[in-house]
Amino acid sequence: MLEIVELKREDFPKYTQRIQMDSSDVIMPVQEIIENVRKNKDQALHDYTLKFDKADIKDFKVAQEDIQKSIENIDPKLRVALENAAENIAKFHEAQIPEEWTMEIQKGVKAGQIIRPLEKVGCYIPGGRAAYPSSILMTVIPAKIVGVKEIICCTPPDQDGNISDEILAAAKIAGATQIYKVGGAQAIAAMAYSTETIPSVDKIVGPGNIFVATAKKLVYGDVDIEFFAGPSEMLALADETANPEYMAAELLAQAEHDPNAATIMVTTSRKLAEDTLKSLDEQLQDAPRREIIEESLTNYAHILVADSMEDAITFTNLYAPEHLVIVTKDHYKTLEEIDNAGSIFLGNLTPVAGGDYGSGTNHVLPTSGGARMYSGLSADSYLKKPTIQELTEEGVLNIEAMVRNLAEAEGLYAHAESIKKRADDVRK
């Protein structure tokens, strides 16, 4: 299923491949779902939920009373874990909130930026192959702490048409304002265009499978999205100092998310590669989600032995993984060479699961190479930064020539006139 491969430079592109996001097999059905939801609204949501989730939903809105009660219904250990994670996530994201500022750009010319939260956001919480209370914390808490007023969540129901108490309790702890029982591309379409029950929002965030991620891409422009957060990925960049059991555990952990998850180890040590593969086979025997893992390992997993650390690092930057585990002699030195990764886990003792749940960092991260140009979900994702400026009399005179000359060069005479009038008055 998984073999050790010598990594040659000419093969770099071959091993960076993941699920094809733009294949027509996915885009066409997803586009059809979106169009149908735009046209037939709740009725379309009902029909798709019956088709994909086998649930016959009459009312998509979760009763506030059920959200309130959920916290009493969950295992107290889980409640403590959710609260602990929530606290860490809040602390981390509070530190990310940028400051408002102004400065004197030129004598008499003040400029700066103010910070305003978005008004309405929609958080997609995956729920097909696993339930993700942690994704509620990751999407809702940063929105809450920056002051977003309306934070709705959509998540697929089970076959009885229910959302688990674990999900509802996470929503309560995080501070979501409303939850709707709908998943998949249809949920994204509803949050983008509204239905009789679900309001449209300004921005849709949150991870999901290929259908969800593609739907977000297709509605982008009518509504904002954070980036493409599709099937999970992990790349372990390791030398002989890495613990093979831990490396195998990392490969299994992200592979268990989805048959389309992508997991890779690139190392300079053939012995580490061999020991990791051996340990992976052993750990796989009792893995409860073995079927999903095996499919994922067959589809998008590789153990690569590079000729040099330089090659291994170049490959890593080309791959731009969602999660990057670095276990090398001096991981901070290796880190200096890393340009593209969603979230980075340093050293043998730092599993991706730490960040997945509650080291504080966000687990909604760009996949499919998106880490080349996007950072993970953050406080910033929910903020706008309108700029401000104010001129004094001195400022008007100081920038008059610049504005007039540029305006005239662009043939925009009314622009030139707008500053000239003021400057003339100042000169009077």
Ligand SMILES: NC(=O)c1ccc[n+]([C@@H]2O[C@H](COP(=O)([O-])OP(=O)(O)OC[C@H]3O[C@@H](n4cnc5c(N)ncnc54)[C@H](O)[C@@H]3O)[C@@H](O)[C@H]2O)c1
């Ligand atoms: N990148 C990130 O930040 C991040 C974080 C957490 C999870 N994830 C990923 O989220 C994903 C969760 O996927 P999931 O499947 O468990 O849940 P999901 O909620 O994303 O998808 C389930 C929905 O998919 C739809 N669906 C299923 N089959 C379909 C079909 N044939 N056609 C159209 N729609 C269909 C259904 O509507 C169903 O409700 C995984 O890939 C996981 O790796 C990513």
Ligand SMILES: N[C@H](CO)Cc1c[nH]c[nH+]1
């Ligand atoms: N690894 C996922 C991000 O790709 C996040 C997650 C949630 N629960 C467990 N893991």
Ligand SMILES: [Zn+2]
């Ligand atoms: Zn995970």
